[in-house]
Amino acid sequence: MLGIGNRLVQAQQASAPTHHAEDESVKAGREAEQQLVELLRKHGVPNGYVYQGLRVPDGFRTRKYEIDVVVLSEYGIYAIEVKNWSGRVAVSHDGKSWVHGKKDINKEKDVTLHYDQVHDNVLIGIQQKAQLLRNHLLRNESCLAEKYFHPRVVFMNSNVQLCDKLKSTKEVIGQEHLLKFLESFEKGLAWSVANSMIPSFITGQLSYSAIESARQGLCTIGTWDVLQLNGGRQLIGDFKSCPHISPNRDDTARLDFKHQRNATVSSVWAVLGYSPQVTVNMYKRNSTSWLVGSTLGSVNVPYNTDVTFRVAGEQVDSKIPVNDIHNITLSV
Template sequence: MGAVMNTKSSRTSRLEIWRDIVSAKREPELDEVTAGRDAEKALRSLVTDHLSWKAASIFHSKRVPRDTRAQSRGRYEIDLVVISPNQISAIEIKNWSGRLRIDGDRWVQERRNGGEIAHENPLSKNKEKLDCLCAVLESRNIRVPPARVCRVIFWNKNITVPIEVAKRDEIVMHHELDRFLTTQKATGFAERFLISVLELCLDQEASMIATDGFFKAIPSRDYSAAVETITSLETFDKIELLGGRVISGDLLEIRVGQDRLPLKTMPSGSEVKVVCNRSKVILFLLAILGSAPMISLSHPFSTISISPRDKVLFHQAGEPKPEEIEFGRISRLVRG
């Protein structure tokens, strides 16, 4: 009798797991990302962080130490890094709207509702970030491209910028990038955006060479070493949700019952898949007739027994505090 009751209890538990799995809603990518209205969110939706195009490379969301000799000082995040044998660029993407005015070293954004937001000069900040990136490369005896360029892309069409600012070579207005964007045939807005930025940088590079004369490019071995080093820098971690939506931030830990499994020890670039058959009928048969786990994780957590209600603690970029996300909603985790 006891064995029968245990089997019945087990079956009931497996049916509860089945209900939790099949009730998980699919979460497709946000409209503003797929439509390309917000470049920052679109780039954060990319799982890959590196794209090569025409003898140049572009990276997004790279984190660089503020001081190569003192890692405890923290890290900067660079929205985009573009590198070719001739130039290296740090690029900031701004989605500001309203009217911009320059007040000393402050860039003041005047909102349509009358409010004001004072920003640190993004060009000065970008120079600090680029200097830190170059210091990382030079600390590894890698020659840095001769042209070091800081750029700010004003992506929002609804921004009015002082004419003397808009005319600066380091400033890229939406319409300037748009002429490259409309000619790209890459799949997905984020990839087309990255290639467009690369094209723009290479176009400006050609203009610099034509104006100032040819400046000596770094050797191919240094360029390859620089690309390899920048590739190794951390990016945001990612969670791909069921349905395709990708969110970026910091993976903190897996929470299974009372157990806490840290995720920051995972190697950069590694991923953990949530292994689960999402077919309602097949999963029901597995619940009734089977005994194998109905939901599990891939290596290195394949031996951990989980349920759809167990969670990942994740600090999404831009949010004030971490949140718990149930495994029933997740397709995979990716370490930056």
Template sequence: MLGLTNRILHVQQASNPSKYDEDKQRLAGRQAEDHIENLLKELGGIPNCNIFRSLRVPDEFQTRRHEIDLIVLTNYGLYCIEVKNWAGKLISCKNGDFWEQRKTVTKENKTFSQQTQYPNPLSESKKKTNILRLHLLRSGVCLPDSKCTSRVVLTNKSCKVDDTIKNDPTVIRYENLHIFATSFQQSYSTILTDMVVPSFFRGTLSSTQLQQIRGSLGQIGTWDVLQLNGGKKLIGDYKGCPEISVNRKEVNQMVFSHSRNSTTGTFWAVLGYSPTTCVTMYKREQTSWFAKEIVASVTLPYNHNIGFKIAGDTTEAKISANDIDTIFFST
């Protein structure tokens, strides 16, 4: 009888999972990156194949990876773009190593001023851009400094900046977003010139170089994304569990199917069964237009733990399978 009682308790827990709402600040940050990407495509005419999101570029000794929000490839070189959705007033500190954000915050019906210092994003962006250039060099793609440009884009309409930041040409403020995106457009005369004049004389990258750069950037990994019940997304590295073996080159997502019906679950509990979760792995490159191709499926106890190292955390999180909707894998 004790076993039946325990199984019914497990059914109740499986049927009523915790709900995790998306963090508003993180969501706003991702939406800001989406907005900049869309502007570059719509106003700048940048094709999908020349825009890369959230690449994690390894340093010289492969000891650390540095994330770049957006990388844009053009005939004239690479643009590494850091997107900041900061609100309030931004002030460059005296030594230039930090920016200070000053904003008014309301919490529990109380309003107060908040000051936060961040490492200078201009310096950080330039550092990451150089790390990317050196990584490409190790991959056999040689680009001079002049072909690798860094930009910091401020997307929040309410953001105000001091004169030091305002006068820096590498900072793109909200009111200049459309001008920045439009600057990537190619005129008809340029397109015609590109067709007849060799790239060496135009000072642009050759089609071979562009293809090599795309190939190298395509080999750089991004983050894995774990989506929880309720919509919250965790960014980090999937660590998994012994029962599931994932080939990243073959699998692009893993979907968790749950038993949420308490009546059905209770029926099976009486028959001696405990709640389970079915994990289905889907193929990265689809060969069918009508259905996703399944690579494999595994059945786990509903409360089985899945290892996931969240970006910024030093320890690996153990997340119940019952709380997971989907895991998307980077390359």
């Protein structure tokens, strides 16, 4: 057993975790995706037909590519890349890149720095992901023609200025065309009656059976795990392991980490001979609430236990102290 001095140091550390603030640009991008999803629902797209953060495998199933938003409709499947960029966006001379004009403002020095950031052609990227999505559905016996897959790049920031070439590209949705894009998903009563009476091969739209087959195929695609840190920062990636915890993903949707943050109480427990611990509550998947009765169980782990988590885009696993974790949402 550790001496009382060491336990008091641990108690102090456990009650004052590291504050992990979210990067503002990352937060804004995530909020832009959520804003688009809410607008789609507002314009009539059912909840079960909008998917976020789907990870589509490549042809050899050795790597997965994320699609920000996928929408299933009678007109086909929309694979959408959401951008929250502000400033001017233009296509490079060779068409392989997009050039994003940015500026950084240093208020303390009253200096504004203008510079160009070069990205791979975003439209080509989402077109390739849409093809991977189609291939995945074909492997799952949802055989839709290529014409039913619609890649789109949607800019959500009203301060973006697209070059003429991007403005004239139907797959690129700027602010001036966003409302029309959203309204294209709306269906009136007359349309619903007519569509139910006219065969799909005449209307050119997907049949009900084709939509259901596609929906089932989309439900087989996983998303990211989300780890929320103290301070609000979120990490997306894959939860690998944590000592003393072995959640079954089929049953477990979320892990909540409960901490003792009161320094006085922690010190009292330290004097009594106890080292700080974190209580991990495991919640059932498909439960209607996070209330009492929806838990699968609880486990106490030492506060300095590490969670192994592979952050998206990283080549090695990260070791994250449970004392810094608020919760982990597990994908299927």
